[in-house]
Amino acid sequence: MKTADPELMRAINRFLVLDTIRRHGAIARVEIGERTDLSATTVSAITASLLDDGLITVQHEGDIRSQTLRGRPRVMLALNPEAAWVVGAKLAANRIVFVATNFQGDVLANLTLPVRVDRLPTEVIVDLVEDGVRRCVRDAGLGLNQINTIALSLPGIIEHGTGKVLSSGVLRDADVSLHAAIASRLGIATIVESDANAITMAEHWFGQARDLDDFVLVAIEETLGLGVMHGGQLFRGARGLSLTLGDMIMGAGGDNAIKLADLASERAIVNGSHDDPGMAEAMQLGQGMVQVRRAIEAGDEALRTAAARAGAALGIAMANLVALFAPHRVIVVGSTLALGEHLLAPLRQAFANAIPAPLAQLAEIVIDEADDKTWARGAAAVALGELYGSPWGTTGPARRAAQ
Amino acid sequence: MKTADPELMRAINRFLVLDTIRRHGAIARVEIGERTDLSATTVSAITASLLDDGLITVQHEGDIRSQTLRGRPRVMLALNPEAAWVVGAKLAANRIVFVATNFQGDVLANLTLPVRVDRLPTEVIVDLVEDGVRRCVRDAGLGLNQINTIALSLPGIIEHGTGKVLSSGVLRDADVSLHAAIASRLGIATIVESDANAITMAEHWFGQARDLDDFVLVAIEETLGLGVMHGGQLFRGARGLSLTLGDMIMGAGGDNAIKLADLASERAIVNGSHDDPGMAEAMQLGQGMVQVRRAIEAGDEALRTAAARAGAALGIAMANLVALFAPHRVIVVGSTLALGEHLLAPLRQAFANAIPAPLAQLAEIVIDEADDKTWARGAAAVALGELYGSPWGTTGPARRAAQ
DNA sequence: CCGATTTAAATCGGGATACAAATTAACTGG
DNA sequence: CCAGTTAATTTGTATCCCGATTTAAATCGG
Known part of the structure; x- marks a missing residue:
């Protein structure tokens, strides 16, 4: 249990604001205040910082007039879809599915590799994942260096944080550090997560x-x-x-x-x-x-x-x-x-x-x-969740190896 | 999920300090700082407030000299056992067991009523609990008005917060609000808790x-x-x-x-x-x-x-x-x-x-x-845990009905 | 067309918190 | 009795949240 200091306080409230924007979509500062019970002052300060960091943007266009026509119009804030990009992947017995998403989890590209992963050596699987990520990223019109995090999901018992796979039906070996292998191969922070957790996240965010x-x-x-x-x-x-x-x-x-x-x-x-x-x-x-x-x-x-x-x-x-x-x-x-x-x-x-x-x-x-794409999108959501900076250790910080 | 403000911050750190003192026993401010990662300044401020509230006391006597014999000696702080008293009770099929404890969970008195609770109407059970609490409190040399909280544990499915018993092997009826009945009868804040949760608390605190x-x-x-x-x-x-x-x-x-x-x-x-x-x-x-x-x-x-x-x-x-x-x-x-x-x-x-x-x-x-007394003591620990002011909603605030 | 009205957002000032650095307190040891 | 050492407190600064006030940007109404 962590000690509380002003920084943590801000981190919590900042996350709260960002998460509110994500859940609600374009939303005005006042309404964020109402939903979070934060004062207008604090919301203003936090949104200013989020704007500054480029995580959110103001939406002038498509500015549907607020219900009440009087008074200063609300300025709608929304996630900046281009604040970051991630790749989510689902590793299953007979296929690997990739999606590339932007910061709000919109799927920009997806790719299915129909391969029998079952019996392949881990090295080969890592190869396939690497290729898939590269292709999916290119299909999304992005460069690898723009990808912030890769989240790979697969069935089995997985240790979050270390990303160690204790056992999985799709890997021949036990105690595999898939995590480190992929991270070092692509030079991108990587998260390994159980596929059930990924789809759970997908249901929570999108489903x-x-x-x-x-x-x-x-x-x-x-x-x-x-x-x-x-x-x-x-x-x-x-x-x-x-x-x-x-x-x-x-x-x-x-x-x-x-x-x-x-x-x-x-x-x-x-x-x-x-x-x-x-x-x-x-x-x-x-x-x-x-x-x-x-x-x-x-x-x-x-x-x-x-x-x-x-x-x-x-x-x-x-x-x-x-x-x-x-x-x-x-x-x-x-x-x-x-x-x-x-x-x-x-x-x-x-x-x-x-x-x-x-x-x-x-x-x-x-x-x-849910189709495979949704599962992979859930993995992406796991990655995004960490980018959003949830201050509760539940999901530890994205482990970055290599680089 | 609550918004963070300075008050919450203090509540968290205060709880952290109090819990550290509880777990460790008599302990100096410096060591609290080391264990909690709070600055000496903050620890001083919080302990001052705890002393002010009478929740902890300084221990001059039995002042075992610190290992290092040099320097200003440490002032040991300990829970003030007399800061509050609670009664914990275990309701089982063929007995009701009570303990009265002080603020640190020491058992001051205990009482076992060997009655077949099974088939009794709820009203009679409430009567028995009332009598048991009164006797146990007197045996502890206390007055009812000194008891801060009563925690009653029993098997079954219980809704924490409302204290409603959805189903229990020892009650004839379902959906019983034992909680309100006892609280109003004795005029003391009452918590109803599953007995398994009570003994779980007991293992965590004492076992x-x-x-x-x-x-x-x-x-x-x-x-x-x-x-x-x-x-x-x-x-x-x-x-x-x-x-x-x-x-x-x-x-x-x-x-x-x-x-x-x-x-x-x-x-x-x-x-x-x-x-x-x-x-x-x-x-x-x-x-x-x-x-x-x-x-x-x-x-x-x-x-x-x-x-x-x-x-x-x-x-x-x-x-x-x-x-x-x-x-x-x-x-x-x-x-x-x-x-x-x-x-x-x-x-x-x-x-x-x-x-x-x-x-x-x-x-x-x-x-x-574990014997029955330990179970009842666990219920007492549930009550004390709320007095300690855990800032995490896990255990909601003690519901007080009536007076 | 322009001031009154209304609502949103930003700014100002107060209060609380945590922390680092400096200071004071209370010992031991020679 | 003074130097050395460790504990605790005090002082000063930075951060954060919030309520009240001010500024901004619209509409409304004559």
Whole structure:
């Protein structure tokens, strides 16, 4: 816990103002004051400094007259989209997705590399990331030297701050310092983050949780991820570790103990039909769940059962999460959603059965079929969040190696 | 998120100083400065104010000479034990335990009312609490008017801030405002808190986690409770809800879905032997697990199996908690520990099997056979924590109803 | 067209805070 | 009894927030 001094005070209020502008879009000083409970004096001082630093700009044009037509008109302030640029990337089993965004998180360019990352040596992955970043930056009409931060997200357990990957389904090795490798390769500050945290950030900034500072997100793809937003901050465990969901054991012990990942991951769902060559093909292309859905609707009862089993397990896991974190909302994202109601109907039912009565009204379930670009954009948002200078250690300062 | 102003700044630093004194015991100003990274000037100013408010005192006597014998001697500052008094209470199924403590949490008096709270109407419980508080306060040589806050802890889901009990195993009704009832009855500010949170506080202040700001606590008694300490603050869900563990579903859905409480609560363990009148008797007296242990050691295989099953389920649940919260330590407390290794051996083994490899080194399990007094003392610590004026909303201000 | 009105933003002055440097206090040691 | 040493306080400066006042930039109304 940090000691408070005037600098911290200013940092907090400055962040508050900047975040208010980001959330609201173009906004006048008076209104910032109303929303933040800061005095007009302070808002003026802080916005002057933000203008000075080029993080925000005045918007004269398109100046929609304020409702009240009298008096001195409000001067609208908005983020300066060109204050900085970042690259966000999502590393998944069979693809790498990049987006370049400006300071407000608008996607300027995106790029998908359809490669089986699974079995590649880490060095090669770093190569691919480097290439992807370079191309994506060029596609955005930018130069590498204009990129402030790169945020790479991938599934697994990741130590925030050091950027060490303790374990990940897409890396062959454990305890990889992806972070340092990429940072030194490109000479740009780099953040490595769990993909679940990235998409959690995306939902908070751009998606289904813009209005909420307390929610839980369940990411169902090749691996099962978990993100927890608590008081507007990503919740991290001790040492800044990201959380995991796939390792949750369903079952009371003994023989019926089974990991959630073995019930509800995409691999687990297709397990029975793995001999079908078409299915294997689709899985490699990331279209596995689309294929499964087709098969189910063509009458494949084994897959229907598998999907239902996965949905039920997820529903129970989500009920457990509600009991453990008491969030207002549980957001479900990920490619497995392509199964549609074959997954969701049993999920909802299991959730409803498993949720303790007093909590039944607390949390709503929201399904969001976010695409890959959104995930990568979430990684970008993680990077931007640090640029905004959040004064709470939740996200430590961007680690810059090299350079 | 609050806006920062000089007042908040001072509140933070003041709390920091007071907390440093509490944790360290008698300590000189210089050392406070070193530990908190505040300047000597600021420490002097804050301690002067604390002295002025009577929260701390100088210790001239017993003035152990500082190591270095030269120079002006240090003036040791310590909490003023008489700065305030609080009562902490633990409401359990078959007893109510009270402690009265001074400002530093020393227990001045304690009292156990061996009553079956289970089936009593709420009004009667409030009566009992009132009587208990009055007696305990008198036993401590205090007057009711000297008591600053009462903190009542009980199992269940409790909304911090409003003090509403959404559900509890020891109350017949749901949605009870115990809080207001007691506060108005005694005319003293009252806090209602989950018992798991209370014992979590106790471990942090007095017990096995004095050195740690990130840990998880599992309370195994008649009901199963969960406390999460995160960054030195009790983690609460949205709306300030306390967390629950007993509602965790073990099992993947369908027929083998079962609540942890139905596997590992004391009632679940003795379930098979409920017809034994001696056992029923012991359970009512809170000696159930001692009795079970005796029975196991006398050869009762059914109970041995039940205990092992409970242990295994708990071990898995704890592994899940480590995956979900990534804490440094998991502390286990509660009367079920009386089963000893009959419970713990399978617990440890299940935990070891279930914990994901990368996390295996992260969290250690600590067993703490805390007695009832410690739980009640934890409730007192919750009350004291608010008196110390923690500036972070985590624990809202003590709600005072009535007078 | 110009002054009154209205609202927004900037400026001024007061109060609180933290900190560094200088000063005072309270010892020990020879 | 004085020099040396360490602790604590005092002094002076910079920063920050805020309320009140002033300035700015519109509209309205005759």
